[in-house]
Amino acid sequence: MIALLASSGVLNSFAQVDQSITLVTNKGAYLPGDIVQLSGMVTGQPNVLVALQIKDSSGNLILIRTISSDQNGNFALQFKIPPTATSGNFNIAASAKINGFIVTQTKTMTATVPEFGTFTIPMFGISFILIVTIFTFSSKFKNYLR
DSSP: OHHHHHHHTHHHHHTOOOOEEEEEESOSEEOTTOEEEEEEEEESOSSOEEEEEEEOTTSOEEEEEEEEOOTTSEEEEEEEOOTTOOSEEEEEEEEEEETTEEEEEEEEEEEOOOOOOOOOOOHHHHHHHHHHHHHHHHHHHHHHHO
């Protein structure tokens, strides 16, 4: 029975080494314009091509890149959070062909756009500033004409 399984290739799938991709970012949350340092490791095969896709919180593709892992399976990439980013989760997907199988890993990171309070001037304040400015300008203008 074991000989039959080995000849059909079924036994090989059970004896496979760990085949995975790990993804790590230098922070969990980023602001627009921040640099993300993404690193990872491919387990099960060195010197493999890793396809990376990063999508913003709206699902828009902001980066697609293929990089090579080193002899230990390590890889790294830096990218910038767009200055127009909105708050939400960015999704990172990494895929590689390891020992003939496509392996995919995803990671979520957060982009946070700071919320600034609105500064309002009451209508009375605007009117007062406008009147003082006009009065000052007209007084100086009258002095200039003399």
